[in-house]
Amino acid sequence: MFKVGMIGLGAMGVGMAKNLAKADFLTVIYNRTIEKSQSLAQELNVSSALSIEELATQVNVICLCVSRDEDVLEVIKAISRTVLPNTIVVDMSTVSSHTARQAAAILACKDVDFLDAPVSGGVEGAKNGTLAMMVGGDGVVLEKVRPVLETMANRIVHIGETGSGQATKAVNQIMAAGINQAVTEALAFAKTQSLPMEKIIDVISGGAAGNWFLQHRGVSMTQGLYPAGFKLALHHKDLKICEQMGEKAGINLPLTTQTRLDYEKLIAEGFSDCDISALYHLKVK
Numbered sequence: 545m546f547k548v549g550m551i552g553l554g555a556m557g558v559g560m561a562k563n564l565a566k567a568d569f570l571t572v573i574y575n576r577t578i579e580k581s582q583s584l585a586q587e588l589n590v591s592s593a594l595s596i597e598e599l600a601t602q603v604n605v606i607c608l609c610v611s612r613d614e615d616v617l618e619v620i621k622a623i624s625r626t627v628l629p630n631t632i633v634v635d636m637s638t639v640s641s642h643t644a645r646q647a648a649a650i651l652a653c654k655d656v657d658f659l660d661a662p663v664s665g666g667v668e669g670a671k672n673g674t675l676a677m678m679v680g681g682d683g684v685v686l687e688k689v690r691p692v693l694e695t696m697a698n699r700i701v702h703i704g705e706t707g708s709g710q711a712t713k714a715v716n717q718i719m720a721a722g723i724n725q726a727v728t729e730a731l732a733f734a735k736t737q738s739l740p741m742e743k744i745i746d747v748i749s750g751g752a753a754g755n756w757f758l759q760h761r762g763v764s765m766t767q768g769l770y771p772a773g774f775k776l777a778l779h780h781k782d783l784k785i786c787e788q789m790g791e792k793a794g795i796n797l798p799l800t801t802q803t804r805l806d807y808e809k810l811i812a813e814g815f816s817d818c819d820i821s822a823l824y825h826l827k828v829k
């Protein structure tokens with residue numbers, strides 16, 4: 545029987561926790577800002593732990609979705625202090641492959657399995673349980689825990705060894721940078737042509753240039769609204785990871801670098817916590 549603990553109740557984690565609860569897998573939740581976990585625990589009728597160490601003693605599966613590499617490692621170290629042997633830890637944050645391997649090594653000393661399982665599909669995917677999940681680690685462990693992950697994702701693909709899930713997510717983030725550039729540039733151009741924005745987004749969404757980002761962020765961005773969504777500061781963090789991996793592999797990533805630099809301008813203007821579609825702001829300036 546699965547007893548699942550969820551750590552990190554941000555834009556993504558809340559939807560994930562709700563879907564785990566719907567399937568009756570969720571036992572306990574933890575969030576660094578404790579008020580968030582306490583009110584959600586009441587709503588979902590599950591426990592709220594006061595610490596990660598407390599959560600780890602109560603479950604046999606731990607899912608986490610926190611911000612950055614250093615946050616994942618901090619959480620993993622806290623888990624390792626009290627975790628029960630044979631627990632499975634699934635990290636759905638977006639971090640580097642190196643961090644995934646470090647996390648797996650820390651937990652292996654405690655007889656605990658680790659999967660790097662970053663996701664794509666946005667807050668909408670997290671809410672609706674329709675994320676795409678790319679998994680690194682032992683395939684046998686993935687099959688064991690698959691029923692839990694299927695409450696959050698409708699496409700779960702085992703890529704290979706530990707870290708390969710995060711490397712796949714880096715591919716996704718490079719692509720997302722290019723799509724953001726293409727969509728925001730095209731819509732900024734559309735504005736100069738005095739076109740009816742909602743109509744053109746509707747018709748283009750149905751053709752060969754249609755894509756998730758245009759469909760889900762097109763209208764709001766052209767209204768100057770960028771509610772997160774996927775925080776620009778988080779994609780900026782991901783693109784730095786991609787550039788580091790690219791440099792190591794000897795490949796240039798010009799679109800990635802351009803997008804990272806554009807984000808730095810927006811961060812300086814106070815757009816860190818806005819959705820990545822705030823790139824439109826730079827194009828129509």
Ligand code: NAP
Nearest residue numbers: 552553554555556576577610611615637638666667773774
């Ligand atoms: P978010 O809304 O900023 O939430 C971040 C969560 O992590 C919060 O619950 C935060 O706690 C917690 N946290 C951060 N540092 C922590 C630490 N040191 N110890 C414990 N908890 C910590 O971010 P998000 O959008 O949910 O994204 C989470 C991860 O998923 C990121 O790696 C992101 O790149 C990835 N991701 C996001 C999207 C998206 O569309 N948003 C899509 C796919 C993947 P507090 O509440 O206390 O701040």
